[in-house]
Amino acid sequence: MPLPDAEALLDGLTEHMRGALTPDTALVGIHTGGVWLARRLHASLGLLPPLGSLDVSFYRDDYQRIGLHPQVKPSDIPFDVAGRHLVLVDDVLFTGRTIRAAMNELFDYGRPESVRLAALVDRGGRELPICAQFLGATVEIGPDEHIELRQDATNRLSLALVPRARRS
């Protein structure tokens, strides 16, 4: 099955979100692909709060098994989380563990009014009770494969199928 076009999915996702968000809703992209998407969504949707970003490495549940991720980037939440409606943005929704880590991190900044999730693709395989309220598409791929979001020099997004990397 060929992978869908990322730009077309992003267009659909943008339209889906446009009617559903109040202007004071804040977007929080999850590094790295989610930040690319959130940047584009933020520009299209005309939301008031500045864009936030999270690197969830310090909250991952596999630290005990595989140690610290080698390239952790600073998280940046440039607005008051308390009482705010938030939308987390990620590229590929899979086990749900990244989203759990992101929610744990967000709550260390304050108590949001609500948190929703936007994802470009859902590849199934959930291990936690998490789902996306805003979704580009559902994609079926093999268990040893992974979908990667890529951004070229002109900021154009595309999806690629790669073998699943496992650190032992």
Add this chain to the structure above:
Amino acid sequence: MQQRNPQLNARGELQHLLTIEGLPAEILHQILDTALPFVSVTEREVKKLPLLRGKTIFNLFFEPSTRTRTTFEIAAKRLSADVVNLNIGTSSQSKGETLLDTVANLSAMHADMFIVRHAESGAAHLIARHVAPNIHVINAGDGRHAHPTQALLDMFTIRHYKKDFTQLRVAVVGDILHSRVARSQIHALNVLGVPEVRAIGPKTLLPTQVGNLGVHVYHDMAKGLKDVDVVMMLRLQNERMSGSLVPSPQEYFKSYGLTRDKLALARPDAIVLHPGPMNRGVEIDSSVADGGQSVILPQVTFGIAVRMAVMSILAGN
């Protein structure tokens, strides 16, 4: 076969942090890069991360220290570890228990990490050689030998203000002979590619082999400070002085104390570091210590983030 670096595990990852000497540049960069996101964590409302939850860290201080012990303790607590502080000068060592017995007993209490400060060079190495493979050791200063986390926080501070190590002229000033800080700093500056490292001090306070460390030696402040980008001051270590290596603190200040006039010889955007505690009026004048070029308090703040980075890298390896 070359003997493996005792600080690295079989995969080449950091197992203990004992000295900067022999560590590859990639590991130093990994620590500095990892410290950056920890800085922003310490600016949040909840300054705590769950990484070391359930881990027990022992601060083993066989020599008095306030700042280093406190910053390690804060770093460990911000990572959610349980921290036990032992000031051993006042406990079982004075009853005759050996260093390794102390460590064996604490290991039996399921310690995960030891942070060791000791007056004897090599104490942290000795402990690292005898602990189980799941226990990590950080050297928080051993004798005149090494103080790696101090050097790393200094490097983080320099990178924060100067961005690129490969264009810098850096002066290390003062009592290099007695300073584990200076030794670790010089190793780190060399590994990170600083092209010109200068050691400035009186002949009596420079090790005879100091040239072998890859530094340019100066005995005159005016010459040594000329056009440097970074001035790293050292504390005059009165408690380590045997005999009279310095005529008097006043004489020392006249020749080697960092004053505004002497600092004016460095580049106008030069930064001044000091590992603390400062002897004001001995190695540094208050007008410099509290002046616009001083980054001495940011060093302390960055020190927590750097120690968080070291702990979380070690505990994950």
